Amino acid sequence: MSREKVFSYFLLGITVFFTFLVLVILTPFLKPILWAVIFSLVAYPLHLSLSRLLRNNTLSALMVTLLVLTFIVIPFLIIGLVAAKQSVEITKAIIQYLQNHTLTDVLHSLYSLPVVNKLITEEILQRVYEYMQSEEFKNTITSYLSKLTQKAGEIFTSMLFATGSVIFKSFVFLISFFFILRDGRRFVEFFARFLPMHKEDLYEVLLTIYKTILAVVYGSIGVALVQAVLSFIAYTVVGINYSLLWALITFIASFVPPFGTGFVWVPIAIYTFLNKGLFYGIFMLLWGSLVISTVDNILRPLIMKKGIKMPYIVLFFSTVGGLLTFGFLGLFLGPIVFTTLFSLAIIYERRILKEG
Structure with a gap:
């Protein structure tokens, strides 16, 4: 083996090794960096327009970063803190109610509701009451109350620690967002020189990823935000306590198949009726x-299908699978993996099969 080949293999090996080390070092910051990449792609057209207007790339990136801080990061931090506070208040209220009322009081309160009164007879109520007087039931409830109180304390403590973590990750996100906006094009052009691909093929893959991200942002997150706002309005109108927290839960539920937001608003509708x-x-x-x-049934499929050229069933599994595998970030990673694979398959067909 020639000296040049040995050197090439050595250089490749040591490059892979140091690339691995870089990824290990970046692991604590990986999620905020990936979110910064996603949001920078969405905001890039605005940055490009401002950059041309101001003739200053750095100033444009700074202004867009401040806009994101003002209208996205700070509002979400405030909503998160308020929702966390309300969740603690709900837990405390449940514990206090159970401590101040006997189970018999709770049972009679339920029985006093007109709908429940029609469905449950006095005989059934008496049987339930007798069971509630048994030692087995009392021990079970005491055990659950003890665990609930302990869990509430753990949740409150973890929220205090999580607040500092969220603020730090928000800082990493904003710093990454600024530099990706300002220097992202140069990063792409630099790494593109080392990829053994035709330039037009590489940009076809990058364009596919870009369109996928936009489709997910507008089709999933955008629609979920609209649903959360609409649900918040309804919860406030009907007088549901902690409506902001329930709206946030509705936002999260919109990504959970098969019923999405129905997992939240249907029980609330039943509670409101009662x-x-x-x-x-x-x-x-x-x-x-x-x-x-x-909003979900009409807008989401239209927006997603327009930006992502995949069969709807594949789109469904890529989104849900990504969500289950990678968490919230998987909403983007799942469709990106599938669409990139499709794009590479098309390039392979064009470059290898047809030309071969």
């Missing part, structure tokens, strides 16, 4: 089915 009266119950049911769910 506690707030027929009018508010019907309003919540109609608003959920005709407004909240309709």
Whole structure:
């Protein structure tokens, strides 16, 4: 083996080794960096327009970063903190209610509701009451209350630690976002020189990734945000306590198949019907089915299908699979992996099969 080949293999090996070390070092910052990449791609057209107008790439990137800080990062931090505070308040309220009321009181309160009163007879109520007086039931409830109190304390403590972590990750996100906006094009051009691909093929893959990210942002996150706002309006109108927290839960539920936001607004509609009266119950049911769910059923498939050229069933599995595998970031990574594979398959067919 010639000296040049030995050197080439050695250089390749040591490059792979140091690349691995770089990835290990960046692991604690990987998620905020990936989010910065995603948001910078979405904001890049705005940055490009500002850069041409101001004739200053750095100033343009700084202005867009400040816009993201003002209208995305800070509002989400505030919403997250308020939702965390409300979740702690709900837990405390449940514990306090259970401590101040006997289980018999709870049972009679439920029985006093008109709908429950019609469904449950006195005989059934008596049997339930007798079971609630047994030692087995009392021990079970005492055990659950103890665990609930302990869990509430753990949640509160973890929230305090998580707040510092979220602020730090937000800082990493903003720094990464700024530099990716400012220098991202140079990064791509630098690494493109080392890839054994035709330039047009590489940019075809990058364009596919870009379109996929936009489709997911507008089709999944955008629609989920609209649904969360619409649900917050409804929860506030019907008088649901901690409506902001429930709206945030609705936002998260919108990504969970098969019913999405229905996992949240349907139980709330039932609760409203039982506690707030027929009018508010019907309003919540109609608003959920005709407004909240309709936004999801109509807008999401249209936007996603327009930006991502894949069969809908493949799009479904890539999104849900990505979400289950990588968490919230998987909403992007799942479709990106599938669309990139499709794009590479098309390039292979064009460059290898047809030319061969």
